[in-house]
Amino acid sequence: MPLTLHAIRPCFEGAVPAVIATCALDGTPNVSYISEVHYVDQQHVALSFQFFSKTRQNVLENPRATVLVIHPDTGAQYKLAVRYLRTEDSGPLFECMKAKLAGIASHSGMTGVFRLRGSDVYRVESISEVYGTGIAPSATSAAGAAELRACMARLAAAADLEGLLDALLDGLAAHFGIEQAMVLLADTRGERLYTVASRGYPQSGVGAEIRPGEGVIGMAAQARTPIRISHATSEFGYGRAMREDARSHGMSAGLDVEIPFPGLPGSQSQIAVPIMAGGRLLGVLFAESAATSRFGYDDEDALMVLASHVGAVAALLEEREDSHEEAPPAPERARPEGTPLRIRRYAENDSIFAGEDYLIKGVAGAILWKLLRNFVDERRTEHTNRELRLDPSIRLPDLSENLEARLILLQRRLAERCPELAIEKTGRGRFRFSVRRPVHLAEIPR
Amino acid sequence: MTGRKAQAPPLDADHAAFIQGGVSVVVATRNAERVADVVRGCGCRVARDRRRVTVLIEPSRAGTLFDDIARNGMIAVVFSQPSSHRTIQLKGSDARIVKVTPADRAIAARHLQDWTEELCRIGYTREFAGAVRGIAPTLAAIAFTPTAAFQQTPGPGAGQRLPA
Numbered sequence: 193m194p195l196t197l198h199a200i201r202p203c204f205e206g207a208v209p210a211v212i213a214t215c216a217l218d219g220t221p222n223v224s225y226i227s228e229v230h231y232v233d234q235q236h237v238a239l240s241f242q243f244f245s246k247t248r249q250n251v252l253e254n255p256r257a258t259v260l261v262i263h264p265d266t267g268a269q270y271k272l273a274v275r276y277l278r279t280e281d282s283g284p285l286f287e288c289m290k291a292k293l294a295g296i297a298s299h300s301g302m303t304g305v306f307r308l309r310g311s312d313v314y315r316v317e318s319i320s321e322v323y324g325t326g327i328a329p330s331a332t333s334a335a336g337a338a339e340l341r342a343c344m345a346r347l348a349a350a351a352d353l354e355g356l357l358d359a360l361l362d363g364l365a366a367h368f369g370i371e372q373a374m375v376l377l378a379d380t381r382g383e384r385l386y387t388v389a390s391r392g393y394p395q396s397g398v399g400a401e402i403r404p405g406e407g408v409i410g411m412a413a414q415a416r417t418p419i420r421i422s423h424a425t426s427e428f429g430y431g432r433a434m435r436e437d438a439r440s441h442g443m444s445a446g447l448d449v450e451i452p453f454p455g456l457p458g459s460q461s462q463i464a465v466p467i468m469a470g471g472r473l474l475g476v477l478f479a480e481s482a483a484t485s486r487f488g489y490d491d492e493d494a495l496m497v498l499a500s501h502v503g504a505v506a507a508l509l510e511e512r513e514d515s516h517e518e519a520p521p522a523p524e525r526a527r528p529e530g531t532p533l534r535i536r537r538y539a540e541n542d543s544i545f546a547g548e549d550y551l552i553k554g555v556a557g558a559i560l561w562k563l564l565r566n567f568v569d570e571r572r573t574e575h576t577n578r579e580l581r582l583d584p585s586i587r588l589p590d591l592s593e594n595l596e597a598r599l600i601l602l603q604r605r606l607a608e609r610c611p612e613l614a615i616e617k618t619g620r621g622r623f624r625f626s627v628r629r630p631v632h633l634a635e636i637p638r
Numbered sequence: 639m640t641g642r643k644a645q646a647p648p649l650d651a652d653h654a655a656f657i658q659g660g661v662s663v664v665v666a667t668r669n670a671e672r673v674a675d676v677v678r679g680c681g682c683r684v685a686r687d688r689r690r691v692t693v694l695i696e697p698s699r700a701g702t703l704f705d706d707i708a709r710n711g712m713i714a715v716v717f718s719q720p721s722s723h724r725t726i727q728l729k730g731s732d733a734r735i736v737k738v739t740p741a742d743r744a745i746a747a748r749h750l751q752d753w754t755e756e757l758c759r760i761g762y763t764r765e766f767a768g769a770v771r772g773i774a775p776t777l778a779a780i781a782f783t784p785t786a787a788f789q790q791t792p793g794p795g796a797g798q799r800l801p802a
Contacts, residue, residue, distance in 0.1 A: 213666035213674035221714040223666035267769025325772035
């Protein structure tokens with residue numbers, strides 16, 4: 193069987209430096225190290241263009257070159273006959289390589305030296321194994337079809353978005369050994385990604401936000417491409433992104449409305465893949481590990497398959513949630529007793545505080561306020577998704593906004609921070625808002 | 639040292655010591671269609687006057703290298719120290735295959751040892767280093783006169799011609 197690029201993908205993880213031999217028009221050969229050879233598809237690789245080098249000058253005038261890569265597990269060498277095609281200096285390929293290069297730079301003590309100017313795309317014309325190199329690989333547990341199948345079976349059992357995301361994260365832990373993972377959903381205006389589900393962190397971080405373009409997660413959302421790093425790098429650390437975000441958004445009036453991003457201290461390997469639904473970005477699936485080089489190309493494939501399945505199923509569930517089943521009769525409830533809980537809403541950003549504790553803001557904040565008002569003014573506890581979607585006071589950015597996702601966020605935030613209030617699903621497209629303690633509402637104007 | 643025609647100055651002593659240490663040696667040549675071929679080497683020897691460099695390779699991995707050299711003598715060799723990234727490239731146009739001496743075999747054995755130590759220093763295993771290097775039961779030697787040397791340590795100075 194002829195060698196395929198696919199079969200030697202581990203060579204393109206950046207673990208062992210590759211070399212490229214080129215030739216100038218005057219016939220002078222040149223040989224140079226390359227920081228990053230990236231697997232593009234079965235026929236193409238992309239090389240990191242960082243410096244205006246002789247290599248680059250040569251391939252621009254004479255596109256045929258030879259690349260020598262090393263398999264990081266077996267030590268086998270492979271020779272690729274390649275032809276330079278083009279350079280990309282923006283877009284998914286570029287962003288993907290930029291993040292990976294930052295990880296490679298960090299690993300090799302070259303942070304600040306390695307900067308990606310472009311992704312040089314080459315067609316691979318032939319591949320050969322260099323004679324007498326390499327040892328038999330030890331058995332590895334790469335993510336395969338069996339794990340994927342088991343994980344998909346869990347997803348198929350989910351009845352709603354919340355169940356779907358839980359099944360996804362549980363499946364990743366059970367079948368792929370991915371202990372730390374989270375799902376962030378995007379608002380339709382594309383301004384924010386907010387955490388709705390997570391596994392493996394001391395704090396769930398539900399409600400924590402990331403802006404597109406920031407860190408591994410934000411870049412996966414912005415470029416709609418998987419972003420993966422194998423070694424911790426400050427350049428793509430969410431720690432930095434979050435700190436800067438907090439600084440630039442220093443809310444006035446001293447309102448502390450940042451929910452700390454969950455995140456693993458000492459995180460080395462990170463992967464973020466976009467969750468798409470019919471060309472629309474639904475969110476991002478993120479996983480991380482304290483081990484270096486934890487996620488390979490096979491994991492990336494598996495997470496992409498799962499994310500696209502989750503995207504398609506989520507879109508179907510979303511449609512279903514807008515229709516609703518008949519309401520079960522509302523139970524007779526005793527009026528809540530006890531000292532009233534003071535709940536304040538700041539008009540400035542729809543942020544809501546219970547006592548002194550920040551609960552939630554934005555659309556989910558507006559929903560909570562609506563539910564509280566309905567309870568106080570009308571003693572109403574039963575609600576439908578549809579009614580909320582059409583409510584002008586909630587100001588959903590647009591009709592395609594994922595209301596269900598906001599409800600999950602709100603439900604989880606309440607469960608964590610304010611158990612006196614609870615959202616309980618009572619059927620498809622409907623829920624009950626339970627208030628277990630008297631509440632006193634106060635609006636704080638701008 | 640008389641009767642020598644005008645030529646490039648000899649290799650700097652520091653560079654000569656560097657390329658004979660535990661560095662990665664990668665050799666490139668090119669064919670008549672100006673397509674370059676490349677092979678990882680097994681060590682290097684610098685002549686006493688530092689005007690001639692001999693690189694050692696495993697012939698079964700040489701690809702088109704011998705043909706290329708026989709046809710045009712053009713060669714480029716990059717030497718890089720894995721732990722420091724210090725890298726230099728030498729070029730020449732008079733490369734030819736020379737006889738392997740017993741000293742060359744000792745150099746290749748010593749190089750494998752030093753290079754393995756280097757790789758272990760930055761976290762690779764001895765086994766991995768051995769696998770990349772592969773079995774080298776036979777050796778071939780290619781000698782050339784360096785006519786140009788370039789600094790290629792990653793960074794803004796990469797690609798600069800080194801002073802003699």
